[in-house]
Amino acid sequence: MQSESGFLAYVLAQLKRSVELGGFPEDFYAMISRPKRILHVYIPVKMDSGRIEVFEGYRVQHNDALGPFKGGIRFHPEVTLADDVALAILMTLKNSLAGLPYGGAKGAVRVDPKRLSQRELEELSRGYARAIAPLIGDLVDIPAPDVGTNSQIMAWMVDEYSKIAGRNAPAVFTSKPPELWGNPVREYATGFGVAVVAREMAKRLWDGIEGKTAAIHGAGNTGAWAAYWLEKMGVKIVAVSSTKGTVYNKAGIPAAEILRYYKREIPFEKIPGEFIKDPEASLNVEADLLVPAAIENVIRSDNAGQVKARLVVEGANGPTTPEAERVLYQRGVVVVPDILANAGGVIMSYLEWVENLQWLSWDEEETRKRLEAIMVNNVARVYQRWQKEKWTMRDAAIVTALERIYKAMKLRGWI
Ligand SMILES: NC(=O)C1=CN([C@@H]2O[C@H](COP(=O)(O)OP(=O)(O)OC[C@H]3O[C@@H](n4cnc5c(N)ncnc54)[C@H](O)[C@@H]3O)[C@@H](O)[C@H]2O)C=CC1
Numbered sequence: 001m002q003s004e005s006g007f008l009a010y011v012l013a014q015l016k017r018s019v020e021l022g023g024f025p026e027d028f029y030a031m032i033s034r035p036k037r038i039l040h041v042y043i044p045v046k047m048d049s050g051r052i053e054v055f056e057g058y059r060v061q062h063n064d065a066l067g068p069f070k071g072g073i074r075f076h077p078e079v080t081l082a083d084d085v086a087l088a089i090l091m092t093l094k095n096s097l098a099g100l101p102y103g104g105a106k107g108a109v110r111v112d113p114k115r116l117s118q119r120e121l122e123e124l125s126r127g128y129a130r131a132i133a134p135l136i137g138d139l140v141d142i143p144a145p146d147v148g149t150n151s152q153i154m155a156w157m158v159d160e161y162s163k164i165a166g167r168n169a170p171a172v173f174t175s176k177p178p179e180l181w182g183n184p185v186r187e188y189a190t191g192f193g194v195a196v197v198a199r200e201m202a203k204r205l206w207d208g209i210e211g212k213t214a215a216i217h218g219a220g221n222t223g224a225w226a227a228y229w230l231e232k233m234g235v236k237i238v239a240v241s242s243t244k245g246t247v248y249n250k251a252g253i254p255a256a257e258i259l260r261y262y263k264r265e266i267p268f269e270k271i272p273g274e275f276i277k278d279p280e281a282s283l284n285v286e287a288d289l290l291v292p293a294a295i296e297n298v299i300r301s302d303n304a305g306q307v308k309a310r311l312v313v314e315g316a317n318g319p320t321t322p323e324a325e326r327v328l329y330q331r332g333v334v335v336v337p338d339i340l341a342n343a344g345g346v347i348m349s350y351l352e353w354v355e356n357l358q359w360l361s362w363d364e365e366e367t368r369k370r371l372e373a374i375m376v377n378n379v380a381r382v383y384q385r386w387q388k389e390k391w392t393m394r395d396a397a398i399v400t401a402l403e404r405i406y407k408a409m410k411l412r413g414w415i
């Protein structure tokens with residue numbers, strides 16, 4: 001297909017392992033390891049300088065056996081097509097595991113959004129929406145934000161798509177602002193879901209989550225809101241990282257300060273605590289719980305031995321390499337996989353989509369309750385399977401997800 005990034009190679013290796021563990025035929029691996037369609041786009045943007053810069057982007061539609069393609073859009077300077085394929089595969093698995101009526105997709109544009117002015121960012125977002133418009137739609141492929149994108153970008157994209165469609169088309173993008181067909185829960189849904197998963201696991205593994213400590217790697221949408229909800233559950237946040245470094249504070253970092261950093265109200269170094277220049281320092285501090293919530297491949301074979309937490313809840317997609325997972329497994333560290341731990345975002349996207357398709361809206365509390373109920377049920381199902389099979393939790397989650405996809409493909413006559 002294309003050269004495999006380390007990340008794609010890891011995702012494929014895990015997929016192969018799960019296909020074997022689940023006893024699926026080899027033909028299934030041949031199909032599920034490849035996307036159904038890849039759209040490759042180039043987006044010209046007139047920069048403030050007057051020059052035209054052309055940005056490269058993709059939309060990878062991996063599998064739609066269970067329903068329309070669904071997954072976020074990443075704006076990142078180092079993203080590759082291979083990474084995008086890996087992320088799209090994870091979306092198919094995540095959506096299946098959560099019981100959603102969706103297949104999986106992911107989009108990406110190679111750009112550092114922090115380098116663009118607001119006008120340039122809007123041009124790029126609208127240009128990307130125009131480029132992928134022929135292959136998306138509210139019953140076809142429904143994008144949402146991921147790293148480097150947000151609800152404002154979704155607002156520009158839904159507006160651009162609506163102009164092309166000649167009608168308001170709210171259900172084509174999710175995670176829109178609450179004032180434009182969005183739901184207020186989506187802003188914090190992924191972090192909230194991570195905290196709920198941590199709480200449900202702590203109930204089963206320990207005496208509950210209250211009084212425990214946590215380290216958070218990544219202070220963006222997922223990490224900052226996970227800190228907020230964990231604190232509400234009685235957890236003390238002792239470390240947090242960004243690309244700048246790590247803040248460590250044994251006495252506890254108020255989640256409100258992490259959120260102020262995320263909202264760009266204070267610089268990272270102003271979060272109260274000791275500033276350490278190393279962004280990976282949060283991975284090996286003394287804490288009961290570790291939440292990697294930044295990017296892929298951060299827990300590797302070279303640092304997995306130093307992880308002190310007993311429970312890792314993957315807020316990010318693909319933060320633990322397979323070698324690192326083996327090290328953690330042998331050391332008795334439980335890793336709750338991304339497709340279970342960070343599903344709060346896409347589950348909330350699904351709820352928003354259901355609202356949009358019917359032109360109705362639920363209030364914040366009711367929506368959060370619906371999201372929480374789905375997350376709690378997902379943890380219970382995967383936990384039970386994991387206990388029965390004695391695999392890693394990732395194996396249990398992926399095999400469970402694959403079973404649903406396999407059945408749908410079989411019923412459709414695809415396999
Ligand atoms: N936003 C969402 O709804 C969802 C996000 N995710 C995943 O969560 C992860 C984070 O996404 P978001 O929070 O949306 O992104 P974001 O862009 O809001 O935040 C990312 C954070 O990670 C930090 N970071 C980046 N590289 C780092 C490094 N090398 N070391 C330390 N910190 C680093 C950044 O400084 C930033 O604070 C990604 O893997 C994403 O795919 C998964 C499900 C849904």
Ligand SMILES: O=C(O)CCC(=O)C(=O)O
Pocket residue numbers: 070071072073094142143144145146174175317342343345346347349
């Ligand atoms: O909300 C969505 O549709 C996608 C979220 C996403 O990209 C992810 O879960 O990684």
